Amino acid sequence: MDIDFIFLALGLAALFAGFVDSIVGGGGLIQLPALFAAFPGTAPATLFGTNKLASIVGTGTAAFQYSRRVAIPWAVAGPGAVAALVGSWYGAKAVAYLDPSILRPLILMLLILVAIYTFMRKELGAVSTEPEHGRRSVALAIAIGGVIGFYDGFFGPGTGSFLIFLFIRLLGMDFLRASVSAKILNVATNLAAIAFFAGNVELMWKLAAVMAVCNLAGSVLGSRMALKHGTGFVRKMFLGVVLVLIARLAYDTFLR
Numbered sequence: 001m002d003i004d005f006i007f008l009a010l011g012l013a014a015l016f017a018g019f020v021d022s023i024v025g026g027g028g029l030i031q032l033p034a035l036f037a038a039f040p041g042t043a044p045a046t047l048f049g050t051n052k053l054a055s056i057v058g059t060g061t062a063a064f065q066y067s068r069r070v071a072i073p074w075a076v077a078g079p080g081a082v083a084a085l086v087g088s089w090y091g092a093k094a095v096a097y098l099d100p101s102i103l104r105p106l107i108l109m110l111l112i113l114v115a116i117y118t119f120m121r122k123e124l125g126a127v128s129t130e131p132e133h134g135r136r137s138v139a140l141a142i143a144i145g146g147v148i149g150f151y152d153g154f155f156g157p158g159t160g161s162f163l164i165f166l167f168i169r170l171l172g173m174d175f176l177r178a179s180v181s182a183k184i185l186n187v188a189t190n191l192a193a194i195a196f197f198a199g200n201v202e203l204m205w206k207l208a209a210v211m212a213v214c215n216l217a218g219s220v221l222g223s224r225m226a227l228k229h230g231t232g233f234v235r236k237m238f239l240g241v242v243l244v245l246i247a248r249l250a251y252d253t254f255l256r
Contacts, residue, residue: 025160
């Protein structure tokens with residue numbers, strides 16, 4: 001296959017992934033399968049690392065875009081990000097000892113419950129009901145960051161969706177506040193994963209740079225659209241991405 005065509009195709013995939021990921025997460029559903037399809041004989045760790053290099057630029061850009069219009073709750077996002085960074089590092093290391101695919105049935109069941117709960121609770125995330133963040137909120141943010149960070153380093157699909165749902169359900173955020181907080185934690189998990197992969201496997205730096213630029217462009221478009229249309233739009237995108245995740249995991253679990 002012509003290398004120029006591969007770069008073009010993966011650039012377009014990264015553009016769309018950045019758009020979706022900037023709103024509700026789930027960009028890995030687009031970017032990773034595209035990388036595996038383009039390089040079927042390449043070591044998975046190389047492709048995972050390359051994917052993280054491309055994603056972190058878009059995720060960081062989305063966080064910056066949101067921060068200009070939505071106040072970041074640093075009191076919980078900061079400690080949560082630190083916990084997520086540590087959790088992601090150990091999650092990536094755990095891949096050497098356990099098969100990530102063992103999580104598929106559990107994650108599938110959790111995503112189905114998240115989709116049903118979000119669909120039934122129309123008011124969920126519509127408005128912020130955040131309390132004044134104290135020790136309890138910080139402890140919850142650290143727990144969310146540590147657990148989901150580990151999951152992201154170990155397996156990954158649905159990380160952004162789980163973060164958004166937990167920030168809404170446990171910390172009372174609306175969809176926009178939850179989305180920007182999730183981006184802060186995602187930057188941390190991506191940094192940890194990149195540090196691990198860069199020190200242990202060979203990465204495709206030139207391809208990652210091209211995909212990063214495209215991911216960034218998609219991220220700017222997506223975050224601007226989310227800010228323009230508000231929490232209702234983000235909620236619909238959230239449900240759409242969760243349903244696609246359910247379909248993908250169901251296929252991988254029962255049909256592949």
